[in-house]
Amino acid sequence: MNRNGILTVISGFSGAGKGTLIRELVKKPDYRLSISATTRLPREGEQNGREYFFLTKEEFEGMIKNNQLIEYAEYVGNYYGTPQEYVEEQLKMGYNVILEIEVQGAMKVKEKYPDALFLFVTPPSAAVLRERLVNRGTEDKETVQRRLSQAADEVDYMDKYDYLIVNDNLADCVEQMHRIISEQKNKIKYNQNFIHLIGKDLEGFKKGDR
Amino acid sequence: MNRNGILTVISGFSGAGKGTLIRELVKKPDYRLSISATTRLPREGEQNGREYFFLTKEEFEGMIKNNQLIEYAEYVGNYYGTPQEYVEEQLKMGYNVILEIEVQGAMKVKEKYPDALFLFVTPPSAAVLRERLVNRGTEDKETVQRRLSQAADEVDYMDKYDYLIVNDNLADCVEQMHRIISEQKNKIKYNQNFIHLIGKDLEGFKKGDR
Numbered sequence: 001m002n003r004n005g006i007l008t009v010i011s012g013f014s015g016a017g018k019g020t021l022i023r024e025l026v027k028k029p030d031y032r033l034s035i036s037a038t039t040r041l042p043r044e045g046e047q048n049g050r051e052y053f054f055l056t057k058e059e060f061e062g063m064i065k066n067n068q069l070i071e072y073a074e075y076v077g078n079y080y081g082t083p084q085e086y087v088e089e090q091l092k093m094g095y096n097v098i099l100e101i102e103v104q105g106a107m108k109v110k111e112k113y114p115d116a117l118f119l120f121v122t123p124p125s126a127a128v129l130r131e132r133l134v135n136r137g138t139e140d141k142e143t144v145q146r147r148l149s150q151a152a153d154e155v156d157y158m159d160k161y162d163y164l165i166v167n168d169n170l171a172d173c174v175e176q177m178h179r180i181i182s183e184q185k186n187k188i189k190y191n192q193n194f195i196h197l198i199g200k201d202l203e204g205f206k207k208g209d210r
Numbered sequence: 211m212n213r214n215g216i217l218t219v220i221s222g223f224s225g226a227g228k229g230t231l232i233r234e235l236v237k238k239p240d241y242r243l244s245i246s247a248t249t250r251l252p253r254e255g256e257q258n259g260r261e262y263f264f265l266t267k268e269e270f271e272g273m274i275k276n277n278q279l280i281e282y283a284e285y286v287g288n289y290y291g292t293p294q295e296y297v298e299e300q301l302k303m304g305y306n307v308i309l310e311i312e313v314q315g316a317m318k319v320k321e322k323y324p325d326a327l328f329l330f331v332t333p334p335s336a337a338v339l340r341e342r343l344v345n346r347g348t349e350d351k352e353t354v355q356r357r358l359s360q361a362a363d364e365v366d367y368m369d370k371y372d373y374l375i376v377n378d379n380l381a382d383c384v385e386q387m388h389r390i391i392s393e394q395k396n397k398i399k400y401n402q403n404f405i406h407l408i409g410k411d412l413e414g415f416k417k418g419d420r
Contacts, residue, residue, distance in 0.1 A: 120398070122404075122408060125407075125408060125411065126408050126411030126412045126414075126415060127411065129412075130415060145415075148412060148415040148416060149415070149416040151412050152409065152412035152413050152415065152416040155405065155408065155409035155412060156409075158398060158405050158409075159398060159405070161398050162397065162398060163393070163396045163397055163398065164396055164397075164398055164401045164404065164405070165396065166404075176393070176396065179389050179393060180393050180396065183373070183386070183389060183390050183393065186373045186374055186375065186386065186390065187372065187373055187374075188330070188368060188369060188371050188372060188373065188374055191374045194374065194376075195365065195368050195369070195374075197335075198332060198335060198336050198365065199362065199365035199366075199368075201335065201336030201337065202336045202339075202358060202361050202362035202365060203362050204336075205336060205340060205355075205358040205359075205362065206358060206359040206362040
């Protein structure tokens with residue numbers, strides 16, 4: 001059966017390890033990571049179309065105007081957004097498309113794609129989250145505190161998600177996410193064609209119309 | 211984490227093979243098959259508390275009166291129903307409880323347990339269903355026709371279910387059902403305690419209240 005892929009939105013606390021999870025997940029066949037567009041300048045080693053689509057402000061605003069972005073936001077003077085065309089194309093080809101996005105952007109995606117799958121990644125506890133942020137060693141005390149505070153605010157959005165992914169073991173979590181995504185294809189809402197067809201055929205049998 | 215089991219209602223067309231699927235599924239650890247109560251007499255080899263709880267009409271009507279049945283129906287002069295106590299007990303002990311039940315009974319269960327998981331088992335096509343019914347060899351032409359006609363009527367209920375299980379391979383289907391049931395535990399709605407707890411702890415960090 002030729003089916004569309006599943007659009008999956010993944011959010012989670014900073015420090016929950018979702019970046020690593022997603023990198024592993026999209027190594028599997030049938031997965032595509034959505035690539036964001038941004039107006040910020042490429043950093044060293046970043047390639048256009050790999051980390052981001054790097055656009056000028058005019059190009060980005062043109063996309064906003066033409067409704068070509070699933071969602072976008074401005075952050076520290078730059079635009080960031082999700083181009084719709086790539087996502088739609090890959091879904092039609094049957095790939096599961098992963099959007100890694102923070103909670104507010106995720107809610108905008110939900111408005112456009114209410115049937116998408118929403119996963120929220122969390123560490124096993126708040127204490128573990130703090131420990132991970134501190135042990136990164138790359139962030140000063142204020143940044144750790146800000147990320148924890150941001151996490152506290154994000155808790156209010158968790159109820160809008162479909163599944164909770166407790167990241168205590170990388171490999172287990174990747175498999176868990178993969179299974180959850182794969183099994184979406186069994187959901188009744190994705191099988192309307194099948195239901196319609198078997199219903200029609202059974203009606204035919206009922207009428208003795210063989 | 212000590213969690214309740216998942217209540218799973220399984221329906222499907224007669225001839226879809228759900229009986230065999232369920233027998234295999236409940237062989238796995240952490241599963242329990244709900245046992246129905248009936249007022250019909252035991253057939254040879256049937257044991258009270260294994261195939262059914264065999265009750266007198268008075269006993270059954272007492273359970274109806276005391277609201278001790280999740281659902282019940284009368285069929286060819288006998289009562290059939292699902293005793294609530296056994297189901298609740300097993301769920302509390304963490305077992306996933308399977309209810310095999312036809313579509314109308316399933317809808318009654320849905321009223322009482324809107325958060326239960328509803329699976330619908332179907333063969334790959336209407337033609338395969340007819341073939342299976344004919345090849346059983348135990349049913350005359352009229353019975354086959356009646357079952358197909360009944361299946362046609364049941365299609366209208368399929369939309370009320372959560373997942374479609376297309377039974378083309380026994381072992382695959384059992385694993386699929388097991389995965390779908392297991393992953394319910396990741397659903398946000400079953401993790402309200404976790405969300406509440408991590409939210410409280412993060413709020414504590416936010417206030418610098420370490």
